[in-house]
Amino acid sequence: MSVRRLAEDAVQPEGFKFNRALGAEAKVWIKKYPKGREQSAVIPLLMLAQEQEGWVTKASIEHIAEMLNMPLIRVMEVATFYTQFMLQPVGTKAHIQVCGTTPCMLRGSEELMAVCKSKISPNQFELNEEGTLSWEEVECQGACVNAPMVMVFKDTYEDLTPERLEEIIDAFEAGNGDSIKPGPQIDRIFSAPAGGLTTLNGKPVGKSAKAANSNAKAKTAKSADKPTRAAKPKQSTSLSDGTVKSPKENRVSADSVSAKNAAPAPGTAKKAAAAETTTAKKPATKSSAAKKPAAAKAAGPERLSAPQGAADDLKLISGVGPKLEQTLNGLGFWHFSQIAKWKKSDVAIVDDELSFKGRIERDDWIKQAKALAKGGEAEYIKVFGKKPR
Incomplete structure (x- = not known):
């Protein structure tokens, strides 16, 4: 970037004084800083x-140097350093500042400068014939991810093409x-990816994805099953041997035999009773089996409502900071010995609760906790x- 200097004396006005409104605003800015630090209001x-x-x-x-009781050279240094300050007359309607730093240059800032040269003036800071427009090349203006970009007075216009400029x-x-509208000139939300989000977009991955798919399939099967259940009459149906089958319990019941039919032979009665006893036990077995996963899930890792004695400094585990330690305490984990006992199923539970997928295994909390507990x-x-640490 070229050295920035004040405009020639020929175009400099004789004096300066803030108007009433801006003068009052200037005093407000000065009061925002502590006594003795008023010079911080220079920008x-x-x-x-x-x-x-x-x-x-x-x-x-x-005038500003006098207001702030500040050496003139210090105010001059600030004014000449920042390209946001125009040091000579610029276009009354727009002064286009084109970023020429590497990211913007690689994305086409030279083409934007060519537009400025053809539509405004071949030279920087040179006004157009009407005195309404001017332009200049500047250093980085902080919108590299949305390059190329320009600034017009206080606003930035990003993701530009020559045609859009x-x-x-x-x-x-x-x-x-x-x-x-200032900001990106394409279908982009601020500095988000131009094609839409590629991370943190809510799509589950790994174990969570499998669980979500399983839940989705279960819900689909359940919803598809509802009309079928509603269509079937809630009553027993007679079988060819004179016994009755219940759709709800799916078992043979000797008590459901029709009273009109003749009584079965003794051997047949014994078999029917045995069948009833066997099939009656099956639902209970399934019920017990269904309860086992819930009981195992409820058990999970060992948790304590309060530490047993003094709580361990969990921050000694690499990967655990003050905030995460507080969260672990809130979940009932206070001691290295608790973490050292975690099994693979416990890790999966805590991993979901912390919303830090894979951190426990990646940083090997269990091995660290075992060493510290020992x-x-x-x-x-x-x-x-x-x-x-």
């Missing part, structure tokens, strides 16, 4: 001066600059060859 005051004059004049720099320039020249820092050094 806001320079912006107010530029808002009033259209650019930062030598007289305005001198031409439309923006024409709008400002016609006095319709407010009709152009012999504290000395054992940790023995196992890992370094001190716990």
